[in-house]
């Protein structure tokens with residue numbers, strides 16, 4: 001079966017928006033670094049609010065640290081006046097419940113699929129409640145993440161006639177490299193592991209503000 005090209009699908013949507021009214025987009029962000037490129041890319045097309053809901057990040061101190069750098073990233077890109085940050089309180093129990101029984105799964109396996117569903121379900125819920133036109137996630141910037149699994153999770157949460165899923169594969173078009181460049185230019189902290197302690201117990205244990 002032919003693989004879908006989510007970047008091309010996104011480009012088709014963006015070309016229909018160019019120069020017109022900017023629809024409201026709720027962008028789930030996993031961290032400041034991944035959001036840097038996505039915000040730069042999408043801000044001309046959408047009125048964006050950033051949802052920081054990542055109960056997968058362990059420990060809580062690391063969550064606070066990444067939240068700090070998320071806010072910093074928005075300011076560093078001079079988007080404070082137009083991009084609102086919606087930080088969720090830390091709810092590590094949400095992730096613990098979704099990962100139960102999947103602790104030994106390798107990265108890109110069933111635990112990660114559940115982790116995507118958990119975070120995107122909250123994004124879809126808030127997008128629906130807030131009257132946004134669509135929702136998306138920065139997660140597809142990472143070359144370590146399965147874009148097909150992320151897009152499948154997002155599409156399954158979209159409502160017919162309601163909030164729409166914005167497909168993406170942000171690592172295409174040099175998105176990942178651009179995010180590294182933006183972090184270097186603005187001195188943005190880039191963590192060395194995904195988020196949960198299962199993926200990198202040593203790094204999570206050593207994390208501090």
Ligand code: SF4
Nearest residue numbers: 112115194195196199
């Ligand atoms: S490795 Fe990352 S995506 Fe997978 S479960 Fe852990 S935090 Fe979630």
